[in-house]
Amino acid sequence: MLIDKIYGKYKIVSIVGMAKNSGKTVTLNHLINEARNLGLNIGILSTGRDGEQLDLVTETEKPKIYVEEGSLVATSSYLLHLSTATVEILEVTGYRTPLGNILIGRVKVSGYIQVSGPQWSKDIRDTSNRLLDLGADMVIIDGAIDRKSSAAPSISQATILSTGAVVSRDMERVIEETAHLANLFKLPAIEDTGERKIIEDLISKGQVAIVDRDLGVKVLNVKSALTGGSIIGENIRDDSKYIIIPGSLINKTLLDIMERTDKYKNVDIVISDGTKVFIGPGDWIRHQRRGVSVKVLNPINLVAITLNPYAPQGYHFDPEDFLTRMRHFIRDIPVLDLMLGVC
Amino acid sequence: MEFMDRSTFDSLDFQYILDKIDVKTPYGQIYKKKIRAFLPGEEELLREELNKIERLLSHIDDEFIGDINYIFHNIKDIKNSIERASEGITLTEMELFEIKSFLFSLKGLERLLKERKIKDYNIRALEELEEMLDPENTGICTFYIYDGYSEELRRIRKDIRDAQAELQAEKRYLKEKIEDEVNVKLSPDGTITIPKYKVNLIKRIKANPNLVYRSENYLYVKYSLKKTESMIILENKLSILKKKEEREEEKVRRFLTNKVKDYSRDLWQNISGIGRLDLILAKAKLARDLKGVKPNIVSRHVLHIKRGRHPKIEEILNKKGLKFTPISVNLKEGVTVITGANMGGKTVSLKLIGLLVSMAQHGLFVPAEEMTLGLNSFIKSSMGDFQSIDRGLSTFGSEIVRIKEATDLCHKKGLILMDELAKGTNPREGYAISKALVEYFKDKNSITIMTTHYDNIVDKDVLHLQVAGLSNIDFNELEKRLMSTSERLDILNSLMNHELIEAKESSQVPQDAINIAKILGLKAEIIDLAQQYLR
Numbered sequence: 088m089l090i091d092k093i094y095g096k097y098k099i100v101s102i103v104g105m106a107k108n109s110g111k112t113v114t115l116n117h118l119i120n121e122a123r124n125l126g127l128n129i130g131i132l133s134t135g136r137d138g139e140q141l142d143l144v145t146e147t148e149k150p151k152i153y154v155e156e157g158s159l160v161a162t163s164s165y166l167l168h169l170s171t172a173t174v175e176i177l178e179v180t181g182y183r184t185p186l187g188n189i190l191i192g193r194v195k196v197s198g199y200i201q202v203s204g205p206q207w208s209k210d211i212r213d214t215s216n217r218l219l220d221l222g223a224d225m226v227i228i229d230g231a232i233d234r235k236s237s238a239a240p241s242i243s244q245a246t247i248l249s250t251g252a253v254v255s256r257d258m259e260r261v262i263e264e265t266a267h268l269a270n271l272f273k274l275p276a277i278e279d280t281g282e283r284k285i286i287e288d289l290i291s292k293g294q295v296a297i298v299d300r301d302l303g304v305k306v307l308n309v310k311s312a313l314t315g316g317s318i319i320g321e322n323i324r325d326d327s328k329y330i331i332i333p334g335s336l337i338n339k340t341l342l343d344i345m346e347r348t349d350k351y352k353n354v355d356i357v358i359s360d361g362t363k364v365f366i367g368p369g370d371w372i373r374h375q376r377r378g379v380s381v382k383v384l385n386p387i388n389l390v391a392i393t394l395n396p397y398a399p400q401g402y403h404f405d406p407e408d409f410l411t412r413m414r415h416f417i418r419d420i421p422v423l424d425l426m427l428g429v430c
Numbered sequence: 431m432e433f434m435d436r437s438t439f440d441s442l443d444f445q446y447i448l449d450k451i452d453v454k455t456p457y458g459q460i461y462k463k464k465i466r467a468f469l470p471g472e473e474e475l476l477r478e479e480l481n482k483i484e485r486l487l488s489h490i491d492d493e494f495i496g497d498i499n500y501i502f503h504n505i506k507d508i509k510n511s512i513e514r515a516s517e518g519i520t521l522t523e524m525e526l527f528e529i530k531s532f533l534f535s536l537k538g539l540e541r542l543l544k545e546r547k548i549k550d551y552n553i554r555a556l557e558e559l560e561e562m563l564d565p566e567n568t569g570i571c572t573f574y575i576y577d578g579y580s581e582e583l584r585r586i587r588k589d590i591r592d593a594q595a596e597l598q599a600e601k602r603y604l605k606e607k608i609e610d611e612v613n614v615k616l617s618p619d620g621t622i623t624i625p626k627y628k629v630n631l632i633k634r635i636k637a638n639p640n641l642v643y644r645s646e647n648y649l650y651v652k653y654s655l656k657k658t659e660s661m662i663i664l665e666n667k668l669s670i671l672k673k674k675e676e677r678e679e680e681k682v683r684r685f686l687t688n689k690v691k692d693y694s695r696d697l698w699q700n701i702s703g704i705g706r707l708d709l710i711l712a713k714a715k716l717a718r719d720l721k722g723v724k725p726n727i728v729s730r731h732v733l734h735i736k737r738g739r740h741p742k743i744e745e746i747l748n749k750k751g752l753k754f755t756p757i758s759v760n761l762k763e764g765v766t767v768i769t770g771a772n773m774g775g776k777t778v779s780l781k782l783i784g785l786l787v788s789m790a791q792h793g794l795f796v797p798a799e800e801m802t803l804g805l806n807s808f809i810k811s812s813m814g815d816f817q818s819i820d821r822g823l824s825t826f827g828s829e830i831v832r833i834k835e836a837t838d839l840c841h842k843k844g845l846i847l848m849d850e851l852a853k854g855t856n857p858r859e860g861y862a863i864s865k866a867l868v869e870y871f872k873d874k875n876s877i878t879i880m881t882t883h884y885d886n887i888v889d890k891d892v893l894h895l896q897v898a899g900l901s902n903i904d905f906n907e908l909e910k911r912l913m914s915t916s917e918r919l920d921i922l923n924s925l926m927n928h929e930l931i932e933a934k935e936s937s938q939v940p941q942d943a944i945n946i947a948k949i950l951g952l953k954a955e956i957i958d959l960a961q962q963y964l965r
Contacts, residue, residue, distance in 0.1 A: 174574060397647075426617070
């Protein structure tokens, strides 16, 4: 069972999909079902979908998540109005969305509901903790549709990744992309508390910087790392230890750094978390060969990968073949096909 | 007529004071936006406002502020909902929740004010409405359409729960039965997907009356639980019950909306009470932070300040570890002239007087030891930094425009502040204009204050204040040491006495400008020559 990978070990779990229709909602409902069968009281929220919220209205005529009496949910006034569940409003938060302020409620009569949530990591974490305080045994965060805008993995204790045929017609590519993302999720974290404090501060302020062995900080005068690769490269010294890159890590930045200096081999590039890497599998492996080392501030604990062999475009993979091959390439993380019932 | 025009408002930096009035609730915001000056004739109102601040000040301790901020923090803006209810629009559950939450805040506030014996604000808990929104007497500030609102609703919900439980039980029973019969595991949603080559299994499934074909592709076929007749009946029943529940909830919401409407007057009254309390409390905190005193409002048109401080400049100086020199004045209608050295703080004195008058008339305590004030109907200033320079006027041109405006107003009881008139003009004409203005304003009904370098424009009908300026300077001692400019500036500042003193009639020509030049290290040769010319 999927819940075996989580329950008893983690209290806050997020589910993210590699793409729309990668089977995230199936995974979510599956997990909710399993939790229900264990008699667990769950709390559910989703990460805010800035800009997407309004499109969501048309999609949410029929809310897709079935919640049992006693469950705790984060939703908004408008979405509450669409739900068939009866919900007791416990708190109205200050987090705003185009569909009304986020509120926290307890389900009084079971039914379908559309969950919602705040947009920023800290607010999502606070809301998750609030759901636990109010009595949830486990909190499930429905991550944003697209992993690129998702803050969910880095703030939850465990993450489930949904992937599937929708990613590409070519099964090899789906496997490669998924294995690559699983790898990025596993990037090693900065452990030292003192170092973490300095790096956290720089990342929260959005400052590109170089930290040397004595923990001296040199903030670089670049607007963003996206265009500042050369400047970063020029500033790496013999005693540099970390390059701090808040925001996204892209190929061009790495190429610009490598073009300027060979010293990049002696430093670690530090980013917020693995979802911030926007470098394809091929380039990534090449960079690693050349000695690029990337670490993260917030590690992601990937506990399971779920597969959807069907793509809405009308094609599909052989489910058992897909599962076998995915498992062949990703050995250290459980891979499940919930449709097949192979857990 | 406005009390202060934009230029005066900016020159006095009144926004700095407004920004320090830290209200916490949406209703306090509304009252803060409406702050205006009390005008002549409103003395009694202003005294009452100041007395309220004084009464509240005695309660300001950390505990009280902590308690009240906690309550204020939870107060949301429910004005829209009350308006909607009054218009007969049925409120949503969220709105009812917010009204309930408001009522809980009200109760807390009433209790807190009672404990402290604060009576000015007419804040009263609305117990009956609160009970309406808490029909099961939970005492908790959460909300939904409780079963307790109607027997019908309770019955419907019980039926829903029963039907749901029955349906669940039936599904579980069926699932287990199938799993037993066919010897497979179904997924939690009651489906199963099987590879087509497992022919025997498919045969068994096909033969099972409780499984039904759902979909297939080349490789797989998917079956799901076949709903039994009783399950279908239950599902239909459930959807009818849900509709009924919705209708019943709507009825309850309409009933509650009407209740809110009935109480709208009381709600508005409390909202205004909270707004006023929030604003007075913010004013009281400002009074405490600025170590302010209550200005004494009198009917005579006078202006007396004892040891007044300019809050913004004081804050800047304190940050540098320096002290602001308090300024005292005792003014009446007619003209007062302030003269004194450059760098002596004439302009600061002028701004201080204007700012403290404006604060007092806006119902604020003032940073001074004492202040007595007759109300002004306006404050008009002419203080350099003109925006009208953008309009193509020179500094002098702008000054003249401002002074012309002042001459139109000066027959009223107002306050006119003029800083270094005509200083960019040639001295002879500058002197002539300044002297003429003193003559013009001295018998008008406004209190006019001018700073100027021309000290011989004063006559016996005019109060003449001087910046005390430099004293006790031992130049020989100074000259022994070689110093940097910044050291010299520090010394200058430490020797400069910014106090205002009444000038004696026979006061001699001040030499502060030359002394300052000397301290700042201008060549002795030039200083000597200047002193010769002065004689």
